[in-house]
Amino acid sequence: MLSLLHKIFVQQFFKANAGFFLFFFFLFFGAVQGGSLIAYHISLMQSIFNSVVTLLLVLTCWSLYHLKCIQFMLQKISTEESLFLHSLQAVATKKQTLMCFIVYLILYAPVFIYSLLLVAYGVKHGHFLFAVSIVFYQCFSIATAVWLLYHRLNHWIDPLKLPTITIRLPVTLTTLLINYVLHSKRLLFLVLKTISFLLLYIILIWNRGSYDNDSFLYFYLIILMAHAVLPYLFVQFSEAQFQQGRNLPIAFLKRAGMFMLPYFFLLLPEMVVTIIQATALPVQDRIGYAFNFTAGLFLLTAVQFTDGFNGDEYVKISFAFFFVTVFTLHQQAFWIWIAIQMLIATILFRTGFHRYQRMT
Amino acid sequence: MLQIADYKKTYAEHPVLSIPALQLPGGTYWLKGENGAGKTTLLKSIAGMIPFEGEIVVDEINLRKNRMAYTKVVSFSEAEPVYPAFLTGRDLLQFYTQTKGRLSPVGERFKQDAGIDRYLEKKIGVYSSGMLKKLSLLLALAGEPKWVLFDEPFVTLDHAAVEFLKNTLQDCHRQGIAVLISSHQQLNLSIPVIEIEIRNQTIEHNFDAVVTA
Numbered sequence: 119m120l121s122l123l124h125k126i127f128v129q130q131f132f133k134a135n136a137g138f139f140l141f142f143f144f145l146f147f148g149a150v151q152g153g154s155l156i157a158y159h160i161s162l163m164q165s166i167f168n169s170v171v172t173l174l175l176v177l178t179c180w181s182l183y184h185l186k187c188i189q190f191m192l193q194k195i196s197t198e199e200s201l202f203l204h205s206l207q208a209v210a211t212k213k214q215t216l217m218c219f220i221v222y223l224i225l226y227a228p229v230f231i232y233s234l235l236l237v238a239y240g241v242k243h244g245h246f247l248f249a250v251s252i253v254f255y256q257c258f259s260i261a262t263a264v265w266l267l268y269h270r271l272n273h274w275i276d277p278l279k280l281p282t283i284t285i286r287l288p289v290t291l292t293t294l295l296i297n298y299v300l301h302s303k304r305l306l307f308l309v310l311k312t313i314s315f316l317l318l319y320i321i322l323i324w325n326r327g328s329y330d331n332d333s334f335l336y337f338y339l340i341i342l343m344a345h346a347v348l349p350y351l352f353v354q355f356s357e358a359q360f361q362q363g364r365n366l367p368i369a370f371l372k373r374a375g376m377f378m379l380p381y382f383f384l385l386l387p388e389m390v391v392t393i394i395q396a397t398a399l400p401v402q403d404r405i406g407y408a409f410n411f412t413a414g415l416f417l418l419t420a421v422q423f424t425d426g427f428n429g430d431e432y433v434k435i436s437f438a439f440f441f442v443t444v445f446t447l448h449q450q451a452f453w454i455w456i457a458i459q460m461l462i463a464t465i466l467f468r469t470g471f472h473r474y475q476r477m478t
Numbered sequence: 479m480l481q482i483a484d485y486k487k488t489y490a491e492h493p494v495l496s497i498p499a500l501q502l503p504g505g506t507y508w509l510k511g512e513n514g515a516g517k518t519t520l521l522k523s524i525a526g527m528i529p530f531e532g533e534i535v536v537d538e539i540n541l542r543k544n545r546m547a548y549t550k551v552v553s554f555s556e557a558e559p560v561y562p563a564f565l566t567g568r569d570l571l572q573f574y575t576q577t578k579g580r581l582s583p584v585g586e587r588f589k590q591d592a593g594i595d596r597y598l599e600k601k602i603g604v605y606s607s608g609m610l611k612k613l614s615l616l617l618a619l620a621g622e623p624k625w626v627l628f629d630e631p632f633v634t635l636d637h638a639a640v641e642f643l644k645n646t647l648q649d650c651h652r653q654g655i656a657v658l659i660s661s662h663q664q665l666n667l668s669i670p671v672i673e674i675e676i677r678n679q680t681i682e683h684n685f686d687a688v689v690t691a
Contacts, residue, residue, distance in 0.1 A: 289565055289569040289570075289572065289573055290573075290576075294573075297562075297564060297565075298562060298564065302563075302564060355562070358560070359560055359561065359562045360561070360562060361527060361560070362527075362554070362556065362559070362560075362561070362614075362617075364525075364526060364527040365525045365526060365527055365549055365552070365553065365554045366549060366577045366578065367546045367548075367577055367578060368546075368577055369546060472526075472529065472545070473529045474529070475528045475529055
């Protein structure tokens with residue numbers, strides 16, 4: 119029975135979030151050179167134990183990951199194909215709880231393992247209070263998650279209803295995908311904005327006056343990479359839930375705008391902060407950085423409509439795209455790169471959109 | 479007039495449908511074929527929703543050359559419609575009427591008869607499959623379509639809604655709107671219905687009108 123739950127929850131979770139994990143793996147283990155990797159993590163742990171604010175920030179990030187795991191499992195349980203899980207009610211409470219615990223712990227393992235290392239480091243260096251706080255947090259949060267799952271399996275009501283964002287934009291071509299994010303991907307949106315503003319805060323406020331183009335570029339790329347999930351989700355959504363839209367008389371520019379404008383509006387806060395706060399960079403570079411968000415994400419949208427595109431290739435294509443972006447933005451060739459991206463994206467979208475068919 | 483020439487559709491290089499030439503003047507057509515014959519594939523191709531080889535032309539408007547004008551006059555209702563759950567029926571209807579044009583008189587009547595107004599303000603996520611189907615049928619009647627393609631339109635409808643839909647199909651006939659219906663059920667319409675069938679990966683047709691009263 120556990121192997122069945124493993125297939126339904128664990129395999130599906132890690133498959134669906136492969137890009138997410140690749141991104142964080144890169145952030146934590148690929149962003150620094152091999153030799154300085156341990157020193158990097160030790161300094162990261164030190165900074166966590168040196169400030170309550172940093173610790174709270176870390177716990178907030180872990181809580182967001184908890185929410186991601188719990189939501190995934192609750193949604194999975196609610197789907198029609200998982201209705202057979204009803205039969206788990208016949209299993210003894212202890213056994214059910216144990217199974218929920220094991221499955222959940224595997225989902226939560228990336229954070230859990232890191233937190234164990236953190237606790238070990240804290241104990242070794244005498245940060246007992248912080249270490250105990252982390253242990254209590256983990257016990258409480260995991261127990262809560264297991265209780266929620268058990269409750270959902272046995273009572274078939276959703277014990278965890280996130281507050282619905284009541285902002286409801288009129289439904290137009292431009293707002294369709296924004297509404298989709300605000301309604302169906304609220305948690306993801308919250309995580310993206312947290313990452314964005316945390317990184318912008320670190321580079322532009324903490325390091326005010328002591329950063330240059332290259333260091334800003336590093337933080338900028340992480341924000342752009344994090345947002346690369348949007349083009350993938352948007353294409354999936356439009357082809358799975360709004361395929362009927364292909365039968366509507368919508369001009370090419372409007373169809374392209376249906377993707378491009380949401381990127382512009384969803385990233386507008388980051389664009390504004392970059393333009394206003396990145397005072398160490400020339401104004402034209404700041405504007406270039408800001409508009410590169412939209413151009414880059416539109417290119418990542420358009421490539422998905424190329425002939426024979428396979429969803430599994432998206433991560434590879436994204437990394438190739440980021441490699442070129444690093445090179446061009448390092449050369450401060452903002453406008454040339456934006457123009458090239460827009461040109462390629464327009465050609466790919468124009469030629470590919472109507473030849474594309476989603477394979478289910 | 480719907481004209482299909484040199485049509486070929488393949489999935490992963492496996493041919494599933496091939497229609498060298500087909501001309502359907504206006505009227506009501508019943509597209510038959512066993513499961514997996516390619517009925518939905520053909521309807522989706524005609525609706526411009528999936529790629530194919532060949533040419534499809536409606537009233538001299540070529541799908542490839544003038545997609546905007548083409549999709550204004552060709553509408554499609556899916557067998558198992560899927561729409562964003564967070565939208566209301568009203569949102570979707572407005573979206574359609576903004577792009578295709580306001581609801582045709584035939585559509586207005588169907589909306590009234592089927593009582594769709596009663597739940598248009600609700601989110602699509604809470605619709606039953608029958609409510610969703612009715613909404614899908616209504617959306618296919620937005621604008622001024624010259625051809626309406628219905629894929630299994632009677633499935634999941636209750637008895638009353640089936641009768642309303644039959645009236646709608648008859649209204650379409652009277653208004654000169656051509657209809658292509660794929661259905662495993664008997665149509666039992668009081669208008670001439672021409673049967674065409676997909677067999678051996680191509681279309682076979684009998685243009686002798688069959689009146690099913």
